[in-house]
Amino acid sequence: MNLKAFLVFHLNVGARLALNKLVPVLGAMFAVYFIFKPEFFNEFFSVLLREGSIIPGVLFTAICTATASMASKRVCLGLSGWMRHLPVSGLATRRLAEIAVFAAQTPILLVLIFFPCFSVLYHGVSPYSYAFITGVPLLGYASARASVPSRRSPVSKPLAYASCILLVSGRWVFLFGGVVLLFLTDLISGPLSAPKRRRFFRASSRGYFLNAVIIWRAVKFRMLLPYVIGAAVLGAVMLFLSNNQFSPEVTLKVMTLGGALSAVLFLAFFSNHLASRRPAWPWIRSLPWSAWERVLLDSLCLFLLVLPVLVFLFFTNRKALLFVAAFLPAVCVWSSLSIRKGRNLKMGASGGILCFGFISSLLITVIPLSSIALLVSVPFLLKEAVESERNLKVSRWLKLHHLAAGDTLSWSKE
Amino acid sequence: MIELKDVSFSYERDEPVLDKVNVKLSQGLTLLLGPNGCGKSTLLKIASGVEKPDSGYVFVNGQDLWKKEVEARKSLSFLPEQPDLTPYATIREILYLVCRLRNEPLSRADETLEFFSLKHVASRTVRELSMGQRRRAVFSALLIGEPEHIFLDEPLEGMDRNIQKEILEWIFNRKKAGASIVVVSHTIEPFIERTSKAWALKDGSLFLYDDLPEGPEERLFLLEVLSKGKSL
Numbered sequence: 001m002n003l004k005a006f007l008v009f010h011l012n013v014g015a016r017l018a019l020n021k022l023v024p025v026l027g028a029m030f031a032v033y034f035i036f037k038p039e040f041f042n043e044f045f046s047v048l049l050r051e052g053s054i055i056p057g058v059l060f061t062a063i064c065t066a067t068a069s070m071a072s073k074r075v076c077l078g079l080s081g082w083m084r085h086l087p088v089s090g091l092a093t094r095r096l097a098e099i100a101v102f103a104a105q106t107p108i109l110l111v112l113i114f115f116p117c118f119s120v121l122y123h124g125v126s127p128y129s130y131a132f133i134t135g136v137p138l139l140g141y142a143s144a145r146a147s148v149p150s151r152r153s154p155v156s157k158p159l160a161y162a163s164c165i166l167l168v169s170g171r172w173v174f175l176f177g178g179v180v181l182l183f184l185t186d187l188i189s190g191p192l193s194a195p196k197r198r199r200f201f202r203a204s205s206r207g208y209f210l211n212a213v214i215i216w217r218a219v220k221f222r223m224l225l226p227y228v229i230g231a232a233v234l235g236a237v238m239l240f241l242s243n244n245q246f247s248p249e250v251t252l253k254v255m256t257l258g259g260a261l262s263a264v265l266f267l268a269f270f271s272n273h274l275a276s277r278r279p280a281w282p283w284i285r286s287l288p289w290s291a292w293e294r295v296l297l298d299s300l301c302l303f304l305l306v307l308p309v310l311v312f313l314f315f316t317n318r319k320a321l322l323f324v325a326a327f328l329p330a331v332c333v334w335s336s337l338s339i340r341k342g343r344n345l346k347m348g349a350s351g352g353i354l355c356f357g358f359i360s361s362l363l364i365t366v367i368p369l370s371s372i373a374l375l376v377s378v379p380f381l382l383k384e385a386v387e388s389e390r391n392l393k394v395s396r397w398l399k400l401h402h403l404a405a406g407d408t409l410s411w412s413k414e
Numbered sequence: 415m416i417e418l419k420d421v422s423f424s425y426e427r428d429e430p431v432l433d434k435v436n437v438k439l440s441q442g443l444t445l446l447l448g449p450n451g452c453g454k455s456t457l458l459k460i461a462s463g464v465e466k467p468d469s470g471y472v473f474v475n476g477q478d479l480w481k482k483e484v485e486a487r488k489s490l491s492f493l494p495e496q497p498d499l500t501p502y503a504t505i506r507e508i509l510y511l512v513c514r515l516r517n518e519p520l521s522r523a524d525e526t527l528e529f530f531s532l533k534h535v536a537s538r539t540v541r542e543l544s545m546g547q548r549r550r551a552v553f554s555a556l557l558i559g560e561p562e563h564i565f566l567d568e569p570l571e572g573m574d575r576n577i578q579k580e581i582l583e584w585i586f587n588r589k590k591a592g593a594s595i596v597v598v599s600h601t602i603e604p605f606i607e608r609t610s611k612a613w614a615l616k617d618g619s620l621f622l623y624d625d626l627p628e629g630p631e632e633r634l635f636l637l638e639v640l641s642k643g644k645s646l
Binding site: 210213214217218278281282283284285286287288289290291292293390391392393394395396 | 425426455456459462463464465466480483484485487488490491492494498499500502503507508511512515516552565
């Protein structure tokens with residue numbers, strides 16, 4: 001009876017996650033499929049499954065384990081806390097959490113079944129397709145096992161990953177091997193365990209650079225993705241310029257636009273991370289530290305983080321560097337403003353930054369002198385950001401308010 | 415002196431928590447009473463500069479709390495009910511920051527850590543502390559400097575008996591030194607004899623009781639009535 005109640009509870013959790021997080025992903029994937037050449041996808045899947053190699057196994061395992069680990073973080077939050085005093089064993093809790101993670105992956109699994117079925121219809125039956133399609137639901141469960149933390153995770157996790165790869169490698173023999181490994185991991189894993197917090201280096205601060213230290217600790221290596229996106233834009237610009245012959249005027253415009261867009265994309269993605277991971281700290285507002293200082297420090301940190309774009313322009317096009325350098329302070333201050341306003345907006349902090357950034361990037365490309373106007377606007381933007389900081393209702397209950405309130409549970413995970 | 419002038423505040427539209435509150439906080443110990451959810455903590459947050467009022471002004475020694483932010487806050491100290499320290503800084507780092515902002519030597523931070531037996535956990539972040547340790551950590555920040563205006567939201571909650579005694583002693587010493595202190599506490603007994611004033615919040619309005627009865631029993635009865643949100 002207890003187990004049934006817990007099963008229903010976990011299935012609800014999994015289903016809610018699937019609806020909240022993954023259904024939009026599913027919609028986007030189908031849109032991409034139908035808008036951009038379906039033949040490409042059919043061809044891709046038919047080639048992938050024709051060989052019956054380990055490559056599709058690795059590819060689909062990567063997709064599923066990434067999804068499962070995202071779902072697992074949410075499903076397992078709290079399962080090792082208060083919930084553990086309820087009458088159900090740790091082993092059963094772990095298995096039920098796996099079921100919840102499995103349920104949360106349903107939309108992705110449906111996509112992974114849909115594509116091969118479609119390719120079978122288009123390109124005829126491949127001997128490997130049926131084994132693959134049979135393995136997909138099992139892959140969902142195996143990836144859930146790999147992502148849910150258990151007492152003997154160091155041993156069971158590698159086995160679960162191996163099982164994932166074998167299950168969707170498209171051969172019945174591999175599928176059988178994967179199922180055996182899946183059973184084995186279930187026996188080995190043991191009960192659910194509380195996830196351990198990872199510690200990176202701990203910079204010591206005497207208060208002077210605390211704001212920068214807090215930004216670093218809040219975002220850490222998550223800042224790599226915004227850098228990769230920014231670098232990709234610059235890379236694309238360089239490829240575009242090296243494969244075409246342009247006059248110096250056009251080259252300047254391309255470099256200005258590329259540099260500005262790279263900075264804007266970096267700031268948008270970075271600010272989103274920062275807004276969600278560093279909620280407003282209510283108590284600090286009672287200290288003699290003004291809203292001006294807090295906003296200015298944030299803007300300064302953002303400016304320092306986006307400096308690599310200027311360094312890149314210094315070595316490639318110094319005229320473009322001037323325009324982008326004059327434009328950056330305004331975008332950085334706007335980002336500080338968006339970080340403060342973003343928590344009340346559905347589009348988060350990045351929406352406002354992208355809108356402002358794209359428009360002003362185009363503006364400085366078409367009318368380079370407008371960068372001076374943007375520079376002049378910085379004090380006004382700063383004033384607006386400071387007002388926004390002051391008007392924040394920091395102790396209003398929000399979905400993630402407990403993060404700011406110091407709830408024990410919320411600290412248990414990164 | 416702290417003055418709240420026509421202060422109104424709401425978290426959601428059409429649900430006012432405070433409605434045109436006017437009050438002057440003078441020296442001494444004041445108990446802020448009222449039932450759960452009546453806005454006591456919100457009033458403390460507004461008075462200490464954590465939340466900005468939707469309308470109205472907060473003056474600290476004649477300076478607008480939201481115009482002269484740094485100057486006005488120099489004499490303030492606030493103990494929140496929830497120890498909302500950032501999870502990204504260690505306790506020592508937070509106390510060093512407070513020392514810098516209050517122009518106190520950094521050694522003061524180490525002294526307060528010692529006082530609250532937190533020295534061995536000073537290099538941990540708040541997420542690595544128990545709830546009691548977190549509360550002690552926030553309280554230790556209060557001890558840095560000599561605050562003139564002190565706002566304490568449930569100061570005795572989650573503290574062991576010895577620490578409670580020390581905290582009460584510190585509060586009464588600050589009172590003797592001429593500080594103005596507002597305490598929100600569901601445990602009113604330890605404060606009964608030392609307080610002469612009480613504020614009661616009801617339906618967003620603040621009622622002031624500047625002359626509490628002399629006898630401890632009558633005083634306790636009155637305070638209990640006020641804390642239940644009943645009118646006299």
